Amino acid sequence: xxxxxxxxxLLATSWLLIALPLAGxxxxxxxxxxxxxxxxLLGTGTVVAxxxxxxxxxVRLADVEGRSVDVDLFTFISTxxxxxxxxxxxxPLSAVFVLLITGVGALIHVYSIGYMAHDPARRRFFxxxxxxxxxxxxxxxxxxxxxxxxGWEGVGLASYLLIAFWYTRPGAATAAKKAFIMNRVGDVxxxxxxxxxxxxxxxxxxxxxxxxxxxxxxxxxxxxxxLLLLGACGKSGQFPLQAWLPDAMEGPTPVxxxxxxATMVTAGVYLIARSxxxxxxxxxxRTVVMAVGALTLLIGAIAGCAFDDIKKVLAYSTVxxxxxxxxxxxxxxxxxxxxxAHLLAHGFFKAGLFLGAGSVMHAMHDQVDMRRFxxxxxxxxxxxxxxxxxxxxxxxxxxxxGFFTKDAIIEATLDRDDWLGWTTGGVAVLAAxxxxxxxxxxxxMTFFGRPRWEDGVHPHEAPPVMTVPMVALAVGSVFSGALLxxxxxxxxxxxxxxxxxxxxxxxxxxxxxxxxxxxxxxxGVLAAWxxxxxxxxxxxxxxRVSPVTRAARNALYAxxxxxxxxxxxxxxxxxxxxxxxxxxxxxxxxxxxAGLGGSSSRLGRxxxxxxxxxxxxxxxxxxxxxxxxxxxxSG
Numbered sequence: 001x002x003x004x005x006x007x008x009x010l011l012a013t014s015w016l017l018i019a020l021p022l023a024g025x026x027x028x029x030x031x032x033x034x035x036x037x038x039x040x041l042l043g044t045g046t047v048v049a050x051x052x053x054x055x056x057x058x059v060r061l062a063d064v065e066g067r068s069v070d071v072d073l074f075t076f077i078s079t080x081x082x083x084x085x086x087x088x089x090x091x092p093l094s095a096v097f098v099l100l101i102t103g104v105g106a107l108i109h110v111y112s113i114g115y116m117a118h119d120p121a122r123r124r125f126f127x128x129x130x131x132x133x134x135x136x137x138x139x140x141x142x143x144x145x146x147x148x149x150x151g152w153e154g155v156g157l158a159s160y161l162l163i164a165f166w167y168t169r170p171g172a173a174t175a176a177k178k179a180f181i182m183n184r185v186g187d188v189x190x191x192x193x194x195x196x197x198x199x200x201x202x203x204x205x206x207x208x209x210x211x212x213x214x215x216x217x218x219x220x221x222x223x224x225x226x227l228l229l230l231g232a233c234g235k236s237g238q239f240p241l242q243a244w245l246p247d248a249m250e251g252p253t254p255v256x257x258x259x260x261x262a263t264m265v266t267a268g269v270y271l272i273a274r275s276x277x278x279x280x281x282x283x284x285x286r287t288v289v290m291a292v293g294a295l296t297l298l299i300g301a302i303a304g305c306a307f308d309d310i311k312k313v314l315a316y317s318t319v320x321x322x323x324x325x326x327x328x329x330x331x332x333x334x335x336x337x338x339x340x341a342h343l344l345a346h347g348f349f350k351a352g353l354f355l356g357a358g359s360v361m362h363a364m365h366d367q368v369d370m371r372r373f374x375x376x377x378x379x380x381x382x383x384x385x386x387x388x389x390x391x392x393x394x395x396x397x398x399x400x401x402g403f404f405t406k407d408a409i410i411e412a413t414l415d416r417d418d419w420l421g422w423t424t425g426g427v428a429v430l431a432a433x434x435x436x437x438x439x440x441x442x443x444x445m446t447f448f449g450r451p452r453w454e455d456g457v458h459p460h461e462a463p464p465v466m467t468v469p470m471v472a473l474a475v476g477s478v479f480s481g482a483l484l485x486x487x488x489x490x491x492x493x494x495x496x497x498x499x500x501x502x503x504x505x506x507x508x509x510x511x512x513x514x515x516x517x518x519x520x521x522x523x524g525v526l527a528a529w530x531x532x533x534x535x536x537x538x539x540x541x542x543x544r545v546s547p548v549t550r551a552a553r554n555a556l557y558a559x560x561x562x563x564x565x566x567x568x569x570x571x572x573x574x575x576x577x578x579x580x581x582x583x584x585x586x587x588x589x590x591x592x593x594a595g596l597g598g599s600s601s602r603l604g605r606x607x608x609x610x611x612x613x614x615x616x617x618x619x620x621x622x623x624x625x626x627x628x629x630x631x632x633x634s635g
Contacts, residue, residue, distance in 0.1 A: 010060045011069045014090050017053055017098060017141065020046040022134035028127035036123045040116070043126030044109040047133055051102035058095045067092055067496045070143055070207075077146070084204060089143035093497045096340060096490075097140040097270055100347045101263055105133045107469035111355050112254040114465035115362065119252075125165060129258065132158035136263045140270055144205040145194045148271070152190065152235070155264055156183045162259070163251040175247040182244040186234015190271075193227035196220070210277040221278060225285025228275055229292065236268030236322050239296040243558040246303075246315040253358030256311055260318040261351035266343055269322065272329045273336055276498060280332055287420060290330030290413075294424040297323025299556055301434035305441070306552030308541055309368045310357050313442050314350070316555075317394065320431055321346050327424055328409045331416070336498045337491045338408040341484045345401035348476030349393040355470050356387035360446060362466070363459040370442060371539050375451040379459040382467045384447050386474035391443055393477040395436040396521050398514075401481030406432065407514055408485060417507045432517055436524025444532045452539055 024046035028039045035042070061067055068091040076086040090098075109129060116122045135154025142148045164176030197204050200220060201212045213221060232238065237245030245265070249256055259265060272279065272289060279286050300320030307313050321342070328339030361368060363380055377384045393400040396407065410432070413425040453459070461467065484490045491501045551557060 011057055011064070011090050012071055013053075014057055014069075014071055014088050014141065015073060017050050017057070017102070018134050018137045020050045020053070021130040021137070025127045025130035025134060028123055028130070033123075039123030040113050040126045043130050044106070044113060046130060047102060047106045047109050050133070050137070051099075051106045054095070054098045054102045057090060058099060061090060061092070061095055081202065082198060084144060084146045086147060087143040088141045088147075089206060090141065091497060092494050093270075093274060093340075094140050096344065096494070097266070098137060100266070100344055101133060101136050101140070104261060104347050104351050104473070105129075105258065105263070107472055108254050108257050108351065108355070111257075111358070111466050111469040112252075114463050115254055115358055116252065121165070125162075125252065128158055128161045128165065129254070132162060132258065132263065136267070139267055143207075145190075145197060145209065146204045148274075149190060149194060152187065152231070152267065155235070155267060156180065156187065159183075159248070159259060159264055162255040163248050165251055165255065169250065172250040175244075175250040179244040179248055182241050183234045186231045186241055189227040189230025189234070191231075193224050193231065196224055196227065206274070213278055213281065218282070222282045222284045225275075225279050225282045226288060228271060228278070229285065229289055232268030232271045232326075233292065234268070235271075236265045236326070237296075237319050238268065238292050238323065238326055239299060240558075240562070242296060242299065242319050243555065243562060245319055246312050246555065249309070249311040249315050253311065253354060253361060256315070257351045257354035257358070260315060260354060261347050265318060265322050266325075266347070269325045269329060269339060269343055272326070273340060276333075276336060279329075286330050286332050288330075290327055290420060290424050293323045293326025293328075293330055294427045295323075296320070297327065297431045298427050299323075299558070301431040301438070302552050303555045304438040305434060306549055308370050308445075310360065310370050310373075310442060310446060311354070311368055313370075313438060314353055314357060317353075317435065317439070318350060320435065321350065321394075323431075324406060324409050324428065327413060327428060331412050333498060333502070334415065334504065335409065335412045337494055337501065338405070338412050340494065341481070341490050342402075342405035342409055344484060344490075345393070345405045345477075345480045348473050348480050349390040349401060352386055352390040352470055352473030352477055353394065355466070355473065356383050356390065359383040359462040359466060359470065360387075362462050364453065365457055367454070367457075370445040371537055371541065372452050372454060373446045374449040374453075374537065375447070376459055377447040380447075380461050382461055383470065386467075386470040387447075388443070389474040390477045391439050393481070395439050395524070396432060396517060398518055399482065401477055401479070401484075403514075403518075404481035404485040407510070407517055410517065411506065411508075411510050411513050412504070414513070415504050415507055429517065429520060433520040433524040436521040437528045440525045440528035441532050444528060445537055448533065449537055452537065 021043075024043050028035050028043060031039070061069065068089070071088040071090065073086045073088070075083070077084040109126070112126065112129065116125050119125065132155065135151050135158050137151070139148055139151030139155060142151060160176050160180045163179055164172050166172045167176075194204055197209050200216055201209055203209060203212070213224075216224075233241045245260070248259060251259075279289070297320045300316045300318070300323060304313050304316035304320065307316065325339040325343055325346075328335035328342065331338075359380065360373065360376065360383060363376070363383075364373065367373070389400070393402045396402045410425055410428050413421050413428060415421070416425075462470075495501070545553075554560070
């Protein structure tokens with residue numbers, strides 16, 4: 001399947017992509033306070049170096065026949081029939097994610113130098129960032145599901161540490177625990193899928209699994225697809241495991257940008273795209289993926305319309321946009337490239353939006369309530385410009401990145417020309433209008449209108465170390481979509497992974513869909529201006545609202561549903577099992593022990609130490625035996 005380069009080949013050193021940020025994390029964590037003065041520079045430098053190496057490796061990969069290199073490292077597990085080699089797979093799919101993770105990750109590291117400048121634990125923060133990047137790189141570079149799983153769990157651990165970075169805040173500690181637990185639910189699905197692969201196929205490597213999956217029964221393939229989907233839903237915040245993602249905003253803003261743009265939430269999309277040979281064999285599994293994506297993108301879009309916390313609005317936007325990607329990968333070969341193109345474009349504009357939100361918070365004394373912003377466009381001109389470009393890209397403004405990538409997903413969905421395609425496509429179109437509404441609402445409440453600041457607040461632009469990464473991401477927000485779809489088609493680069501793309505037979509001409517989506521986007525913008533732009537924004541959120549608004553403010557009661565269906569029944573089951581254990585199992589054991597103890601105590605009383613007592617006992621026994629013998633013989 002793959003060409004293995006000699007040891008001196010550049011791609012044979014791709015393990016350094018993981019080793020560099022991992023070494024940075026180790027030095028910063030083990031070096032302690034001695035590294036405080038320069039720890040942030042080391043952490044940033046290792047990720048920048050990893051990005052430069054990723055660029056060189058990707059350029060080298062383009063010249064490799066088959067564009068796939070399997071680098072064997074060492075034996076990871078060897079026991080019984082299970083033999084897992086630790087190795088890396090550098091192919092077009094992993095290269096796309098490596099460039100995104102290291103490129104956007106490096107910009108977020110640079111931004112964090114300024115954002116965390118006055119935090120006494122800045123060195124520890126950069127150590128956790130490095131650990132996160134290293135785990136994510138292992139996840140996308142591993143050549144087997146076991147290697148992916150190790151990176152998968154590493155990402156879960158690092159996200160817990162980053163979300164709970166300000167652990168003295170109760171909200172941060174609770175959010176981190178919630179993210180960790182909900183991700184464990186999804187991780188069970190991934191672990192079970194790996195068990196099924198080994199039990200049925202005897203291997204967990206991509207080459208072995210994909211080469212033999214066609215021999216499995218249809219039900220087994222569908223079960224594998226659904227189990228992998230459960231894992232993907234956990235990491236990517238998809239229904240029904242989406243509730244942890246908005247709460248993760250309790251972490252520092254650079255963490256939000258890293259988790260929501262370039263790394264953790266994209267892991268689920270990567271898992272399904274990497275497992276394309278499995279999903280291509282199960283129409284049922286792909287249908288469920290499409291349904292989950294469509295439902296999640298609608299939930300995220302509705303919830304984003306009602307929140308006043310600037311970071312939570314962006315978080316629900318992430319939930320919605322990842323839903324678009326799930327919808328696309330659920331289409332199978334027709335949607336893989338569209339999903340990944342939107343993923344890359346989303347990495348640029350969503351990271352830029354989160355960093356812009358951090359710049360606003362930096363200027364407003366960490367305030368996140370948009371009702372207390374207003375009139376910031378001329379106080380923060382660079383932030384306003386970069387944030388505005390990210391906003392336009394996200395809502396699908398013509399010829400910006402989202403216009404090309406989101407439209408491609410909706411086109412591919414409608415091209416199915418069946419009830420599922422029309423239903424999910426209609427949901428995607430509706431969510432596009434809602435996206436334009438809630439993002440325009442965010443822009444109007446933050447940058448326009450009269451200032452609604454608290455006394456003592458003096459908004460000021462962020463330092464260059466923060467604004468330069470924002471400008472770089474804004475440039476990507478503008479041009480990435482056109483580059484990926486029209487100039488350097490991503491489909492050509494990914495052809496060795498997904499095969500040659502088939503010419504689509506469009507049910508509706510793409511230019512008609514483009515015009516329709518532009519009109520819907522404009523209607524969403526107009527609705528936001530009518531509801532927000534023309535009215536005075538109250539500093540306090542209205543209490544008397546419609547049931548729809550109330551439901552949206554409660555994220556469509558996702559937490560309530562999870563608590564009612566899973567958490568509370570789980571608590572009751574746990575209490576019942578504890579009662580059975582205490583009163584049943586422990587009661588039986590303790591009762592038996594008490595009975596034996598009491599019996600032995602009573603028997604012990606017969607041991608008096610007097611010879612006459614023992615003689616009397618022997619005489620009594622002899623009389624009983626003699627009587628029994630006489631009774632037997634006389635009978």
